[in-house]
Amino acid sequence: MDELLGFAVLTGPLLPILMWLVVSIVVVVFIINPAGSIIRRITIKFIFFVIIFVMPIGDEIIGRIYHGYLCANKSGYKVYMTAGLPADNWDENRNQKYLSSNGFVDMNMLPERYGWKRINEKQIDFIIKITKSRAQLIDNYTKNVLGEQITYIRKYGWLNRFSISPSTGESCRDLSGERDREILHQKEAEKERAFFQDIFKPITSD
Numbered sequence: 001m002d003e004l005l006g007f008a009v010l011t012g013p014l015l016p017i018l019m020w021l022v023v024s025i026v027v028v029v030f031i032i033n034p035a036g037s038i039i040r041r042i043t044i045k046f047i048f049f050v051i052i053f054v055m056p057i058g059d060e061i062i063g064r065i066y067h068g069y070l071c072a073n074k075s076g077y078k079v080y081m082t083a084g085l086p087a088d089n090w091d092e093n094r095n096q097k098y099l100s101s102n103g104f105v106d107m108n109m110l111p112e113r114y115g116w117k118r119i120n121e122k123q124i125d126f127i128i129k130i131t132k133s134r135a136q137l138i139d140n141y142t143k144n145v146l147g148e149q150i151t152y153i154r155k156y157g158w159l160n161r162f163s164i165s166p167s168t169g170e171s172c173r174d175l176s177g178e179r180d181r182e183i184l185h186q187k188e189a190e191k192e193r194a195f196f197q198d199i200f201k202p203i204t205s206d
Contacts, residue, residue: 007150017057020053020056021053021086023047023052024049024052024053027048027052028045028046028048028052029045030106031044031076032044034048041089045080052192054078054106055166057157058127059127059128059157060129060156062127062153063128063129063130063154063156063157064132064154066128067068067123067130067152067154067170067175068128070123070132070152070174071151071172071175073150074132074150074152075150075151075152075172076149077147077148077149077150077191077194077195078147078148079147079195079198079199080144080145080146080148080151081139081144081146081149081199082146082198082201083087083114083139083201084200084202084203085098085110085111085145085200085201085202085203086203087202087203088109089109089110089202093186094197094202096197097109098196099109099113099193103186103189103193104188104189104192105140105193107194112140113139113141114137114138114139114146115138115140116126116135116136116137116138117135117136117138117145118133118134118135119134119136120132120133120147121134123152128155128157129154129155129169130152130153130154130155131150131153131155132134132150133150133151133152133153133171134148134149134150134170135148135149135150136148137195137196146199147195147199149192149195149196151171151172151173152171152172153169153170153171154170154171155168155169156168156169156170159174160206173188174201177188199201
């Protein structure tokens with residue numbers, strides 16, 4: 001049953017695509033009649049076919065390509081400042097002790113002065129819609145930004161509305177290609193641990 005449902009979700013948008021394919025072929029074959037040699041006519045018909053067929057799904061194609069570029073080249077984390085944490089936040093090997101059981105950082109185990117601030121900025125909002133999402137780690141006492149994690153969220157095109165299970169969009173995490181949720185979870189936890197380890201350093205006494 002799960003496999004059948006998954007197939008239905010993936011193939012849901014195929015029906016409008018196939019219908020539009022038929023419409024595109026009919027328009028090119030019966031309505032567009034350019035003059036000239038057979039090669040010229042075939043070439044013009046082919047160009048018009050590509051234009052007509054791609055128009056309704058152009059937002060999805062362009063959005064996916066641009067979103068992939070942003071995730072590959074602009075996402076990730078940045079460290080601006082470091083901060084010291086007392087010795088009880090580290091084990092004897094200087095590994096982080098402020099982690100939850102799932103491997104992610106437990107903010108409740110860090111001093112209260114540190115917290116998250118989330119900022120969403122429209123990267124592009126025309127034919128395609130992509131938002132830049134910044135999760136900033138803030139020192140609430142000094143108001144300094146210690147670092148930030150950046151991802152990009154793409155809103156799916158109109159074709160997604162025809163799916164029996166429509167989704168609002170996808171983030172850079174969804175482009176990893178990793179289908180095993182446990183492995184994906186572990187990789188995300190590793191990235192978060194590395195981010196915090198680059199910011200927080202043990203306070204040592206001379």
